[in-house]
Amino acid sequence: FEDINDALEMYKGDWKKVTGLLGGKGANLARMCAIGITVPSGFTISTECCNKYLELENEFPEGMWDQAMVALKKVEKNTGKKIGDKKNPLLVSCRSGAAQSMPGMMDTVLNIGLNDETAKAMVELTNDERFVYDSYRRLVQGFGAIVLGIDDEKFEHPLGEYKKEKGFNFDNELKADNWKEVLELYNKVIMEEKGITFPQDPMEQIRMSIKAVFSSWNVPRAIQYRERTGIPHTLGTAVNLQTMVFGNMGEEHSGTGVAFTRNPSNGKKEIFGEFLFNAQGEDVVAGIRNALPISALNDKLPKCYEQFIQECAKLENYFKEMQDVEFTIEQDKLYFLQTRNAKRTAVSRFKTMFDMVEEGLIDKKTAIKRITSDDVDMMLHPQFDPNVLKTAQKQGKLFATGVAASPGAAVGKMYFSSKKCVEMAKEGPVIMCRPFTKPDDVDGMFASKGLFTAEGGATSHAAVVARQFGIPCVVGCNVQIDEEKKTVTINGITLHEGDWVSIDGTTGSIYSAKIPTIQVKLEEQKHFMSILQWCDEFCSKEGIRDIKNGPSRGLMVWANADTAEDATRARSFGAQGIGLCRTEHQFLGDRAGILREFILTEDKDKKKEALDKLEVLQTKDFEELFIAMTDLPVVVRLIDPPLHEFLPDLLELTREVYELRGKGEKNEEKELMLKKAEQMHESNPMLGLRGVRLSIVLRQLVAMQTTAITQGAINAKKKGFNPVPEIMIPLVGHPNELKEIQPEVEEVSTNLLKKNNVEIDIKIGTMIEIPRACLVAPQLTKYAKFFSFGTNDLTQMTFGYSRDDAESGFLLKYVEDDILPNNPFKSVDQIGVGRLIKMCVDEGRESQPMMDIGVCGEHGGDPKSIKFFSQAGLTYVSCSAYRVPVARLSACHAIL
Ligand code: ADP
Ligand code: MG
Secondary structure, three states: OOOHHHHHHHOOOOHHHHHHHHHHHHHHHHHHHHOOOOOOOEEEEOHHHHHHHHHOOOOOOOOHHHHHHHHHHHHHHHHOOEEOOOOOEEOEEEEEEEOOOOOOOOOEEEEEOOOHHHHHHHHHHHOOHHHHHHHHHHHHHHHHHHHOOOOOHHHHHHHHHHHHHHOOOOHHHOOHHHHHHHHHHHHHHHHHHHOOOOOOOHHHHHHHHHHHHHHHOOOHHHHHHHHHHOOOOOOOEEEEEEEOOOOOOOOOOOEEEEEEOOOOOOOOOOOEEEEEEOOOOOHHHHOOOOOEEOHHHHHHOHHHHHHHHHHHHHHHHHHOOOEEEEEEEEOOEEEEEEEEEOOOOHHHHHHHHHHHHHOOOOOHHHHHHHOOHHHHHHOOOEEEOHHHHHHHHHOOOEEEEOEEEEOOEEEEEEEOOHHHHHHHOOOOOEEEEEOOOOHHHHHHHHHOOEEEEOOOOOOOHHHHHHHHHOOOEEEOOOOEEEOOOOEEEEOOEEEEOOOEEEEEOOOOEEEOOOOOEEEOOHHHOHHHHHHHHHHHHHHOOOOOOOOOOOOOOOOEEEEEOOOHHHHHHHHHOOOOOEEEEEHHHHHOOHHHHHHHHHHHOOOHHHHHHHHHHHHHHHHHHHHHHHHHOOOOEEEEEOOOOOHHHHOOOHHHHHHHHHHHHHOOOOOHHHHHHHHHHHHHOOOOHHHOOOOHHHHHHOHHHHHHHHHHHHHHHHHHHHOOOOOEEEEEEOOOOOHHHHHHHHHHHHHHHHHHHHHHOOOOOOEEEEEEOOHHHHHOHHHHOOOOOEEEEOHHHHHHHHHOOOHHHHOOOHHHHHHHOOOOOOOOOOOOOOOOHHHHHHHHHHHHHHHOOOOEEEEOOHHHHOHHHHHHHHHOOOOEEEEEHHHHHHHHHHHHHOOO
């Protein structure tokens, strides 16, 4: 194609397809040209060619080379330069670029076209010998490393030695003659390593570079990265051949930089970037020299800066998204070399999306679509416990500071290599410490809770990768790392491998201490809260819980919470109700004894006394819960777990009684307890006396619980709150079970309300956890005014897997060996369990169209499952408080 618009036309305006063909870099370079941004002349070889090349086992597909030559002629015409010309030579870069960005994973060769002859021509042209030989040695180094596959260290080492010998600290101190000498050293390296000389023919350089870039699609680190990020292996990379522009033409008027159009850490609307004078290519990203903040450009070249700011704004306006750009200034002339949608922290994502809606750049839908459940998750990143932190600071435990590159706090034992981090992560949390990171270090980064580096800036590899994956990270700490002795030193203090360190990626601090972490206060994040609010609005166009005209558009999100404290947190995260209050959680601790007394004693008075005690306690619990959730529904489940969970351990009790008997003592109470426990022992408690069966067997418990719930609601109402209690009967498989219990619940609560002269509508419903319940849904609706799927049990019973055992046993193997596509306890099995759910919803709604139907299992917080539940027509999902924000986003994604 001559022009990006031709390509777009051919693909009927589908940018995704065009990007798939040209790669992200190529497509965006072309788009920049189209909107009048200055980009060095060049052309793109498509991903199709790459795939064909790999398929042909490293042969160019037919016609490709000829077409490339035609394109190259055009570039020569555009620039007035010629490849290999002895007067005005054209130099190009050969850049990889896949459809989806894989930062730093693949290869790029710069300064192609230089050889002994053209170098001389360039010296004539530029009058700058230093610049030319610096560029030439970069070509030999890059070509050697990328095209010939020589370890980069083989070039870095002699350069380092050379600098030491000559007393140089930084690359930019080397003069022309120095670079000439280094070039000789590099030529030797190539001869020693590969037994060939560096190819002097520019066309040969181009040919070999294209091949190398194609092949770099399949280097192990690229494959690994794709595996981790779910990028398909079949995409292939495009190749961009582009006229070189030179940021290394002196200290005054040339340089290179990278920048974000907004702040990638906190989202503030300001250009955020780094710049290096007299530098080329990846000098900034690699952190070879410490780069200057972008404002340095304003100080030295204000006109260029001004133009840069304007073009950045133009890019944002065109892409309607925050950009991450690479640019170079050659002799006061600004060129853009790359632009792409910027990676950023979750905090930054929420702020930029919120702001762009306010600015009118995008609409709310677009903003929500761009936010992922991972972004929401990352907002839940831990922070240091402020008290312990203060102590650590007072004790002088601040070890080092650096650039705050990726927020969040992390604590762990420190190790110095990627391998060691991976290994030690199996033992406990680790923190990685490196001079700087390279793509090979990514494994270790993933295994670590956080990392810090000695070198590099906010756009270095370590920083970019850490931000993308939410790993707390501090870079550029200026510490001295001795990888051999495995120590890190600064200001005379030395830490050793395995020492505890705590890093704060939000402030850029490293502490030589073990500081525990706690969660962020989400409710204080304004942009986060607002965007989730928009999600809720999309889901319930007609207002919350108004299903008079049929169910709302999307799911509501409720929370599972047992106490007023849990409920308050859930509500602050945006829960619109409590979908599951597990009353048995109120029987823990001291109260377990009272319940046990109730179960074990034969004495009627004692039984009653125990029950009365529980009633008082539960009434108070419910009252507090209803007050915390005033105006919103609270579904309270009657006692559910297998009874033995409240009894003493049978084995232990037996031993105790026999010991006593051996001593000739007989403890009446213990004897009785044992007798009862033996009676109640079950071989399969999960399939035994639990759920509604318990209520049927222990009748008094139902009345007590109903009384406590109703009285709690009455008390709350009398205090001026608006309680909305609902009572849920668990584990029903046969309608007769409901027929047995539901009227009693209703009677007890109605009488109590009447007696108190209070009106509260208390709905009674059932939990659907047994496959049979799904099969007889219409019959259940006679007694149940709502359904709530307990998908954990429903999955367990539908598959016939004991969930407590399966997840640590055979299930892992099943998933590994692809016998199951995924763990059905994590993401709901749509085909099997899902079919039961759908049947139950459809047939249940047939007899009760307005019925609330929810989900209160773990699946209620899983994005994939949420999408399914939304499509199945449920009213709400209920999940743990910390999953509520993710669920709100997922519920909205499901309908956008
Ligand atoms: P990556 O995808 O790893 O960022 P790039 O292809 O963008 O690789 O190139 C690496 C570096 O070289 C970048 O800093 C880029 O700006 C620079 N670069 C690439 N092509 C040119 C060129 N034609 N002129 C000047 N600098 C270039
Ligand atoms: Mg780049």
